[in-house]
Amino acid sequence: MNTLRSALLTLTVAIAAAPALAQKASIALLRTEPTDALRAQIQRQGDRQLVALNLLADSVTSSMPGAVNDTGKFDVVAQQDLDALLGSIEQQEVLANPSDPRVAQAFRTAGTEYAIIVRIEQFDDRVTTRGSGDDTLMRREIEMAATVSVVHIESGVLQKSLSFRPEPMLDGRKLIGGSGDGAEIGNDMVIAYGDQAGAELGLLLLEHFFPMTAIRLRGDVMSINRGEAGGIAVGDRLEIIEASEFEDPDTGEMLLEEFPVGVAEITRVSTQTSNAKVVEGDLEEIQAIIDAEDMRLLLRPMD
Numbered sequence: 001m002n003t004l005r006s007a008l009l010t011l012t013v014a015i016a017a018a019p020a021l022a023q024k025a026s027i028a029l030l031r032t033e034p035t036d037a038l039r040a041q042i043q044r045q046g047d048r049q050l051v052a053l054n055l056l057a058d059s060v061t062s063s064m065p066g067a068v069n070d071t072g073k074f075d076v077v078a079q080q081d082l083d084a085l086l087g088s089i090e091q092q093e094v095l096a097n098p099s100d101p102r103v104a105q106a107f108r109t110a111g112t113e114y115a116i117i118v119r120i121e122q123f124d125d126r127v128t129t130r131g132s133g134d135d136t137l138m139r140r141e142i143e144m145a146a147t148v149s150v151v152h153i154e155s156g157v158l159q160k161s162l163s164f165r166p167e168p169m170l171d172g173r174k175l176i177g178g179s180g181d182g183a184e185i186g187n188d189m190v191i192a193y194g195d196q197a198g199a200e201l202g203l204l205l206l207e208h209f210f211p212m213t214a215i216r217l218r219g220d221v222m223s224i225n226r227g228e229a230g231g232i233a234v235g236d237r238l239e240i241i242e243a244s245e246f247e248d249p250d251t252g253e254m255l256l257e258e259f260p261v262g263v264a265e266i267t268r269v270s271t272q273t274s275n276a277k278v279v280e281g282d283l284e285e286i287q288a289i290i291d292a293e294d295m296r297l298l299l300r301p302m303d
Contacts, residue, residue, distance in 0.1 A: 025209045026075040028112040028153075029068065032060040032146075034120040042123060052125050052190045056144065059194020060118065060201070067202030071229050072272045073210050077112050107153040114159070116205065117149040124168075127185070140185040142193050143168040148204065162208060166200050169193040203231050212238075212299040217287050220278045222264055224299060227272045236266040237302045240281055244295040261285060264299065 034042070034053055042049050065078040107115060122145035129138050148162040169192065171185050212230070214222040226232050240262035248255050262281020266274055276299075278286060289297040 024073055024075050026077075026111055026113045027068070027205070028077045028107055028115045029061075029064055030115060030117050032057045032064070032118040032120065034123065038121060038123060049123075049125050052142070052187060053120070053123050055187055055190045056123065056142075056194045056197075057120060059191045060120075060198045063195040063198030064118075064201050067199040068205060071202055071206045073206060075111070113153055115149075115151040115153060117151065118146050118164070118201065119149070120144055120146045122146075125190075137172060138185055139170070139172045140189060141168055141170050142190060144193075144197065146197075148201065150205075150208065160208060162204060164197075164201060164204060166193075166197045169196065206230055211296075214240075214276075214286075214290055214297050214299065215273075217278075217283065217290055220283055221267070222276045222278065222286075224266075224274045224276055225272075226299075227270050227274045229271050232266055232269055232274050234266050234269055237279075238264045238266070238276060238299040239302050240264055240278070240286060241298040241300060242289050242295055243298045258298070261289070263302070 034057060039050075039053070042053050065076050068074050068076050122143070124141070124143045126141045127138065129136060131137050145163070145165040148164050149158055150160040150162070151157070152159050169189060171189050206226075210225065212224065212226045215225055216223050224232070224238075239260055242259045242261050244257050245254050246257060247253070262278055264276035264278050264281075266276045268275040286297065289295055
């Protein structure tokens with residue numbers, strides 16, 4: 001990982017848009033679907049691509065509830081639990097008008113506060129071959145991008161729209177001769193990519209609802225609200241950030257002002273928490289940020 005970047009002021013639409021929750025967040029995970037425009041585009045490319053796109057969406061839908069549950073921070077209602085409640089209400093209607101009273105009532109009956117809507121906006125499934133005879137090689141690369149919408153059920157307001165682009169998945173195979181078995185690269189790869197995307201979406205939602213922070217500082221060791229279930233491992237380095245909110249005088253939008261103040265390295269990990277040693281930064285300043293009521297201490301993985 002890189003050393004601490006030079007201090008800079010970053011203004012972003014507030015993580016403040018994320019709710020400050022002192023308990024588990026209750027969320028409904030709706031079925032992942034491609035946008036209508038993407039589906040039409042993929043249909044023109046042929047049946048193979050359309051089958052792969054639908055399989056990817058189904059894989060994300062089925063893997064995401066487990067990934068979100070594994071974080072230990074959410075009460076999750078999955079799509080299959082909502083189907084009976086939603087009845088004949090079309091998925092697109094939820095998107096177009098989340099405050100529709102029938103939809104809102106279904107969610108309230110299921111005990112959810114937020115609806116999570118994932119829409120796949122880009123899908124590339126490229127298969128190339130090179131060589132001939134005993135040296136024929138096949139390469140398949142799959143990539144997707146999506147938008148994750150967080151809708152507050154009671155108000156029907158779109159609280160946040162998150163961009164999501166997992167790393168592409170690649171596979172290569174020798175088709176003929178040598179160690180090759182002559183088989184093409186099948187859709188098991190698509191399912192694996194969907195499972196990977198579902199796991200990463202779980203971490204994305206975790207960071208939105210429960211930003212990574214230090215619970216306390218003892219000496220030079222931080223206790224952190226993130227552990228193995230949140231993707232943390234011993235040796236990870238985290239940027240320590242002082243964050244404070246203020247209102248944009250032009251738009252009224254809440255913005256987040258960020259100043260990097262140090263670096264910590266993970267030394268111990270449990271399921272939902274971890275410890276990190278402060279390796280760069282002033283301990284008194286970091287303690288003051290943790291104690292302050294008008295600012296927050298955030299932690300961010302370093303590249």
